[in-house]
Amino acid sequence: xxxxASLVRPRARTAITxxxxxxxxxxxxxxxxxxxxxxxxxxxxxxxxxQLITYHYGSKLELWKAVVxxxxxxxxxxxxxxxxxxxxxDEPTRFRLLLREFVLFSAEHPEIARFMMHESARLxxxxxxxxxxxxxxxxxxxxxxxxxxxxxxxxxxxxxxxxVFVILGAVGMLAHSAEAELMTSGRSRxxxxxxxxxxxxxxxxxxxxxxxxxxxxxxxxxKRR
Numbered sequence: 001x002x003x004x005a006s007l008v009r010p011r012a013r014t015a016i017t018x019x020x021x022x023x024x025x026x027x028x029x030x031x032x033x034x035x036x037x038x039x040x041x042x043x044x045x046x047x048x049x050x051q052l053i054t055y056h057y058g059s060k061l062e063l064w065k066a067v068v069x070x071x072x073x074x075x076x077x078x079x080x081x082x083x084x085x086x087x088x089x090d091e092p093t094r095f096r097l098l099l100r101e102f103v104l105f106s107a108e109h110p111e112i113a114r115f116m117m118h119e120s121a122r123l124x125x126x127x128x129x130x131x132x133x134x135x136x137x138x139x140x141x142x143x144x145x146x147x148x149x150x151x152x153x154x155x156x157x158x159x160x161x162x163x164v165f166v167i168l169g170a171v172g173m174l175a176h177s178a179e180a181e182l183m184t185s186g187r188s189r190x191x192x193x194x195x196x197x198x199x200x201x202x203x204x205x206x207x208x209x210x211x212x213x214x215x216x217x218x219x220x221x222x223k224r225r
Contacts, residue, residue, distance in 0.1 A: 030114035106171040113175035
């Protein structure tokens with residue numbers, strides 16, 4: 001019994017240490033980018049020793065990958081949990097609510113958008129790794145669902161990739177929290193204002209049966225068949 005407890009405690013301490021390091025690293029990477037963030041600064045933010053970063057991750061690049069896996073893992077868990085709660089809901093409503101959940105998650109974690117803005121500025125092996133492992137599957141699924149919604153006449157007409165640009169661009173604005181506060185006289189983070197912004201983004205892509213919706217010609221041809 002005592003030996004089992006002694007094993008659990010070090011494991012728990014290791015998990016706590018790694019959690020603090022990854023939180024600190026996300027903050028540093030999102031503020032100054034990968035190249036400018038130093039492991040010394042990350043260790044200082046995490047209130048731990050720099051050597052522990054090397055011990056647990058081996059290098060700054062491996063720590064960066066751990067931060068990416070953690071951030072996108074949290075997004076997947078959030079989306080999976082939302083999806084599980086939508087069993088039996090019709091497909092248009094399900095898609096609308098899942099899109100809303102993604103935007104809301106992004107609003108609650110602006111540091112991830114800042115992180116992505118730094119990484120997306122230029123094509124690097126890091127960005128290619130991130131895209132292949134995490135963002136490509138998500139973006140392809142989103143474009144597929146948008147194309148389906150266009151075929152149903154409930155999504156805004158246009159290239160699905162461009163609509164994804166709209167979504168990600170709107171989400172990216174959430175990263176500029178200081179500027180958003182100035183633009184809204186300090187109201188951007190208020191629950192009512194944030195909810196309104198999230199709903200607006202969803203309505204831009206899925207306006208429903210409003211007159212602005214136009215079913216693409218290709219989708220109409222598929223329906224006639």
